[in-house]
Amino acid sequence: MPRRRPDRARVHRRRPGQSIPQVTGASAPTAGAIARFERDHFHPGAVARALRCWSAFVHGPIRAITDSESCHYFYGGWDEPDWCRGILRDAQRALPAKAARELRALVRPLDELYLTRAIPAPGNASLRELLDTP
Template sequence: MARRPPGQVRVNLPRRLRPGQGRTIVSGVSARAQSEIAKFEDACLWPAAIADAVMRWSGTVHGPARSLTVPEFRGCGVEACCPPDTHPRKLLAQALRGLPPSGSRELRRLVQPLDDLYCSRTIVDSYADPSDAWWLRRC
């Protein structure tokens, strides 16, 4: 009976992460939702993008009040290094739209209290551009 060489068999197996290559997890979500988040990050973003966005949005919301009126992320200004689409709430909104319903529901359960706190600590800016996202129209 013919057998395939071990190298051909291993090509189709999922890759294991090496030590130090572990994924950063979003604490507070189930393993299934974490798996969905990892698939979404692999397809649309970069590894640990959502966990980082949750941490940065939480830091912005819980931080000093004066930091709420100043954009949290300005970046270095180089488009290739720090694209303008990396605002943490924008990444979270993208994930909430792109994840399957169960994963989106779990992530929304984490993000909604942060959004409520942000809204309670800020007011609507009547001079803001109406085409901006809701979190950018507050001061």
């Protein structure tokens, strides 16, 4: 009898009828470029999920933005803001120029909202570095 693969190997496998999350507001060419990036580097829907996570964090409670410890309480696991913003940064760097510009236009308002709400502190220095790098 063949050995079954570990569950972790099947984490991102789609079920029949399950749709892949798409980046809302992206044009068809940009969506195609994002899909190729996800296929090569992450998993289908990773950029859309990261954008949703980053948006939820930025629009979330102010205590989660200002206190790094409470941030992990609200956004544990894959949905950590540093991880999500890192995926968006990697996508912006790897996508073709036009697609990267379009994704940057979707992410920039969220970054600006974060910067207006967050107080510079050592706890959020790594997240601020992600925003400073293009």
